[in-house]
Amino acid sequence: MRRHRTEKIRQFITWVLSVAIITIMLFPVAWTFLTSIKDPAEIFDYPPSLLSENPTLVNYIYVLTQTAIPKQLINSIFVAIAAILITIIASSLAGYSLARSRLKGKNALSLAILAIHMVSGIGNVIALYIIAYQLRLLDSLPFLALIYASAATPFSVWFMRGYFEKIPTELEDAAMVDGCSRWQSFFRISIPLAAPALVTVSLYSFAIAWNEFIIASILLSSETKKTLPLGIYSFVTFHGGFEWGYITATAIIGVLPVLVLFLSLQKYFLAGLMGGSLKE
Amino acid sequence: MKREQGPGGFGSGRLTTNFKGSGIYIWMLLPVILLETAISLYPTLYTFFMSLTNATLRSNNFEFVGLSNYLRAIGDSFFRQSFVLTLIYMAAAIVLRLIAGIGLALLLNKRAVSATVARGSILVPWIMGEVVVAAIWLWILDHQTGLLNALLQVAHIPPQAWLAYPTLAIASVVWVALWRNLAFSFFIQFAAIQSIPPDLYEAARVDGASYLSSLRYITIPLIKVPILISFLNGELGYGAALSGLILLGNLALCLIYLAVLRISK
Amino acid sequence: MGGVRFDRVTKLYGRITAVKDVDFDAADGEFLVLLGPSGCGKTTILRLAAGLERPTHGRVYIDDADVTDIEPKDRNIAMVFQSYALYPHMDVGENLSFGLKMRGIPTDEREKRVNGIAGMLGIEHLLKRKPKELSGGEKQRVAVGRAIVRNPSVFLMDEPLSSLDAKLRVQMRAELLRLHRELGTTFLYVTHDQTEATMLGNRIAVINNGQVRQIGSPDEIYRNPVNLFVAGFIGTPPMNLVSATFYQKEKTFFSLGEAQVGIDDRAHEALIRNGFHVGDKVVIGIRPGDISAGLIETKDEPSLKGTIELVEVLGTEVFVHVQTQVGVLTAKHVGNLSFRVGDAIRVSLKQNAIHIFDPETGNRI
Numbered sequence: 001m002r003r004h005r006t007e008k009i010r011q012f013i014t015w016v017l018s019v020a021i022i023t024i025m026l027f028p029v030a031w032t033f034l035t036s037i038k039d040p041a042e043i044f045d046y047p048p049s050l051l052s053e054n055p056t057l058v059n060y061i062y063v064l065t066q067t068a069i070p071k072q073l074i075n076s077i078f079v080a081i082a083a084i085l086i087t088i089i090a091s092s093l094a095g096y097s098l099a100r101s102r103l104k105g106k107n108a109l110s111l112a113i114l115a116i117h118m119v120s121g122i123g124n125v126i127a128l129y130i131i132a133y134q135l136r137l138l139d140s141l142p143f144l145a146l147i148y149a150s151a152a153t154p155f156s157v158w159f160m161r162g163y164f165e166k167i168p169t170e171l172e173d174a175a176m177v178d179g180c181s182r183w184q185s186f187f188r189i190s191i192p193l194a195a196p197a198l199v200t201v202s203l204y205s206f207a208i209a210w211n212e213f214i215i216a217s218i219l220l221s222s223e224t225k226k227t228l229p230l231g232i233y234s235f236v237t238f239h240g241g242f243e244w245g246y247i248t249a250t251a252i253i254g255v256l257p258v259l260v261l262f263l264s265l266q267k268y269f270l271a272g273l274m275g276g277s278l279k280e
Numbered sequence: 281m282k283r284e285q286g287p288g289g290f291g292s293g294r295l296t297t298n299f300k301g302s303g304i305y306i307w308m309l310l311p312v313i314l315l316e317t318a319i320s321l322y323p324t325l326y327t328f329f330m331s332l333t334n335a336t337l338r339s340n341n342f343e344f345v346g347l348s349n350y351l352r353a354i355g356d357s358f359f360r361q362s363f364v365l366t367l368i369y370m371a372a373a374i375v376l377r378l379i380a381g382i383g384l385a386l387l388l389n390k391r392a393v394s395a396t397v398a399r400g401s402i403l404v405p406w407i408m409g410e411v412v413v414a415a416i417w418l419w420i421l422d423h424q425t426g427l428l429n430a431l432l433q434v435a436h437i438p439p440q441a442w443l444a445y446p447t448l449a450i451a452s453v454v455w456v457a458l459w460r461n462l463a464f465s466f467f468i469q470f471a472a473i474q475s476i477p478p479d480l481y482e483a484a485r486v487d488g489a490s491y492l493s494s495l496r497y498i499t500i501p502l503i504k505v506p507i508l509i510s511f512l513n514g515e516l517g518y519g520a521a522l523s524g525l526i527l528l529g530n531l532a533l534c535l536i537y538l539a540v541l542r543i544s545k
Numbered sequence: 546m547g548g549v550r551f552d553r554v555t556k557l558y559g560r561i562t563a564v565k566d567v568d569f570d571a572a573d574g575e576f577l578v579l580l581g582p583s584g585c586g587k588t589t590i591l592r593l594a595a596g597l598e599r600p601t602h603g604r605v606y607i608d609d610a611d612v613t614d615i616e617p618k619d620r621n622i623a624m625v626f627q628s629y630a631l632y633p634h635m636d637v638g639e640n641l642s643f644g645l646k647m648r649g650i651p652t653d654e655r656e657k658r659v660n661g662i663a664g665m666l667g668i669e670h671l672l673k674r675k676p677k678e679l680s681g682g683e684k685q686r687v688a689v690g691r692a693i694v695r696n697p698s699v700f701l702m703d704e705p706l707s708s709l710d711a712k713l714r715v716q717m718r719a720e721l722l723r724l725h726r727e728l729g730t731t732f733l734y735v736t737h738d739q740t741e742a743t744m745l746g747n748r749i750a751v752i753n754n755g756q757v758r759q760i761g762s763p764d765e766i767y768r769n770p771v772n773l774f775v776a777g778f779i780g781t782p783p784m785n786l787v788s789a790t791f792y793q794k795e796k797t798f799f800s801l802g803e804a805q806v807g808i809d810d811r812a813h814e815a816l817i818r819n820g821f822h823v824g825d826k827v828v829i830g831i832r833p834g835d836i837s838a839g840l841i842e843t844k845d846e847p848s849l850k851g852t853i854e855l856v857e858v859l860g861t862e863v864f865v866h867v868q869t870q871v872g873v874l875t876a877k878h879v880g881n882l883s884f885r886v887g888d889a890i891r892v893s894l895k896q897n898a899i900h901i902f903d904p905e906t907g908n909r910i
Contacts (some may be wrong), residue, residue: 007653008420014390015392017387018387018388018392018395018397021384021402022397022398022401025401025405025459026404027400028405028416028420028459031427033414036406081299082379091312091313092310094309094312094314096308099309100459103305109309113312114319116316116324124320124323124327124329127322127324127327128323131323131326131452141435146319147314147319148760150315150316150318150319150320153312154316158647170627170628170630173626174691175620175632175643176596176597176616177595177597177618178623178643178647178695179616179618179644180647181618182304183304184647185306189632190732199544204464207407210407210409211407211408211410212410220294224512227409232409232412232415233411240420247412247415248416251409251416252523254409255407255410256408258407263403270467270474270631
């Protein structure tokens with residue numbers, strides 16, 4: 001009986017804390033959404049009202065018809081997809097190689113990849129600008145995608161390596177005895193088995209490419225080349241102060257598809273994370 | 281991550297060798313090496329090289345000035361202050377994120393619906409752009425028009441200038457960074473905790489371990505690598521243009537961290 | 546169809562020698578068992594035959610063709626792995642047909658062969674299932690099916706029965722024998738289980754520390770182990786190995802505690818030929834079945850007195866472990882005396898059944 005009661009209490013505490021976490025995590029997002037459907041005049045009411053009295057889509061209509069946001073949305077989609085592709089190709093190949101080869105110095109190499117990741121970052125922005133300038137790659141979305149891929153790759157390589165190490169080598173041996181070359185066994189056996197890890201790595205790369213602001217703001221200057229975060233930022237600088245209605249509407253436009261994507265892939269994302277060699 | 285070695289390890293599970301030697305493995309590494317060298321390593325070295333010169337963005341002529349840029353930076357009280365603030369911010373953000381990540385991962389490691397929804401909710405801020413997050417929190421924390429002060433008013437607490445006073449401002453920034461970046465740390469720890477076989481805990485319970493000691497002797501040792509990864513993927517490299525000095529700070533932190541890990545092992 | 550031949554094959558991993566100077570020739574259609582303790586290198590030998598490992602020195606031949614530098618896919622071999630290595634993302638049918646598909650065999654032909662094999666192994670009803678939905682025995686059948694569907698010239702099997710329960714193992718053993726009879730293909734079979742080896746193999750190669758210690762029919766290996774390792778490894782319970790001294794009075798004999806074991810002329814000659822002198826130590830091996838335990842001294846057989854340390858009942862057979870002056874000797878008990886631990890007893894050795902080994906080299910004399 002007693003045990004039953006402590007169990008109940010424990011469940012209740014978990015419930016309370018979970019609800020608190022959900023509130024803290026989602027409230028600003030909910031607030032963003034609620035603001036986006038408010039009339040511009042209503043937004044600055046103080047104290048602010050939670051729910052709009054007459055919800056409206058004017059902010060969305062304006063953003064989607066009167067600004068470069070639709071074009072920038074497409075730019076962001078392009079950059080994100082390109083970054084994901086580069087990341088998964090580079091990291092699955094390298095992860096596999098590091099997991100399976102007996103190359104001397106492979107551990108040193110994987111540490112070096114992480115070390116590069118540590119030291120490069122915002123500090124590189126000036127150098128990247130100069131390189132882009134010299135190579136005429138300012139305003140180039142493929143170049144930006146390459147930068148994002150290079151930021152996402154180090155973790156991804158580690159991650160893929162861990163995942164491949166968990167796949168029994170016997171499966172690839174069996175495939176080779178069954179008539180596969182090493183490349184065929186990689187593509188037909190190892191890659192399909194690593195699908196959850198590829199989902200994890202893709203989402204990780206996506207989150208970087210979709211949201212990054214500083215490097216994009218320095219490399220991209222023309223309105224038609226900008227990515228979504230820059231588009232949002234343009235409502236801060238050029239329209240005088242904060243255009244909350246447009247900012248929030250654009251934010252929701254940017255977040256909604258991603259949210260759907262992430263939540264629907266959450267299962268694979270987690271399976272990928274769990275399969276990876278995150279333990280010793 | 282350790283492989284079996286020695287004669288006993290020849291039975292199974294060992295690495296497969298390839299006929300054509302290691303050629304294919306080197307080819308497979310090529311894309312990453314090219315990518316990271318061109319886009320990360322080269323700009324880093326370039327930045328470091330430029331930091332030893334008096335180059336400016338406007339002119340092509342420059343000469344070596346040794347460490348004088350660094351000395352000037354160290355001599356600049358404004359830089360010193362921002363450097364110290366950055367270090368405080370980084371240390372606080374990383375430590376809090378680790379603790380919060382592990383704590384929440386332990387708390388939400390349940391089958392309950394509320395825990396599942398909470399896990400999903402942690403993911404949401406991470407996929408919101410930095411710009412959106414910054415703008416929204418700027419607004420929420422605003423002294424006059426902010427939502428937080430409006431809420432405090434309801435509870436009869438006087439409004440605070442969240443972003444005006446240094447201590448409060450740093451705390452606010454750390455909070456927002458924690459809020460947004462929790463997901464990565466959380467999910468890595470959560471996945472690791474989930475993949476610890478339950479019999480280990482049962483064995484520990486049979487051995488008389490309390491909740492805390494199984495945390496100390498089973499959970500934490502088994503999630504060491506995820507802890508390291510979420511540390512490495514933290515704030516490092518962000519927040520300062522003068523990356524050279526930040527780098528030193530990072531390396532020092534990293535070394536301390538690795539030393540601690542080794543001791544706890 | 547074809548045999549497998551190893552010509553002085555050595556495999557090094559860094560400084561560790563996994564396989565050393567392995568020489569053997571499995572004839573076409575032979576069932577050759579590689580038997581040895583775990584970590585002895587037997588799996589490496591199998592993988593060398595498969596082409597999954599490349600020898601450091603030496604050549605590998607399949608069907609008289611040098612395949613040392615040939616990829617596994619071009620060797621026309623099939624392998625059953627210890628873990629079965631079924632592709633988890635494919636169903637049973639796809640697992641079975643994968644090897645055919647990789648060799649470009651058309652779909653309808655593939656289907657026909659897969660169905661044929663599935664019928665032969667009684668797994669038709671499993672074709673649409675994924676490996677994780679199969680029991681251990683079913684997985685094992687699929688793994689075997691995947692190997693035979695390709696109709697290879699050599700089968701390589703790496704402890705294919707080791708993860709089955711005892712009953713299923715006995716049943717699968719019989720089935721493997723039947724398969725071997727029906728297919729008439731060369732089998733190279735790795736195991737650490739000597740019962741399995743003796744039942745299945747035409748010949749057994751006993752492996753230790755990466756070397757072939759003896760190769761021969763199960764009977765030959767049991768009767769005439771050529772060295773101490775094979776002598777100690779084969780047979781349950783293992784052969785008794787005790788140290789003895791070579792003596793001469795009127796006749797030559799080995800002194801074994803208070804017992805004197807006579808040496809026949811052939812053995813004497815061999816001792817002399819191997820450079821043994823009176824007073825030298827040798828190792829004497831004698832199977833438990835060649836020792837009898839009783840209460841009285843038998844006149845014509847050397848015997849030792851001792852106390853019973855352990856009585857081991859293995860089904861209908863009873864083994865008594867007796868502590869004697871020269872160490873513990875295991876005797877197979879045939880009479881119907883009932884023994885108790887602690888009883889004083891005498892063990893008699895069958896003189897003509899002893900094996901003599903050189904204590905230095907471990908080789909049979």
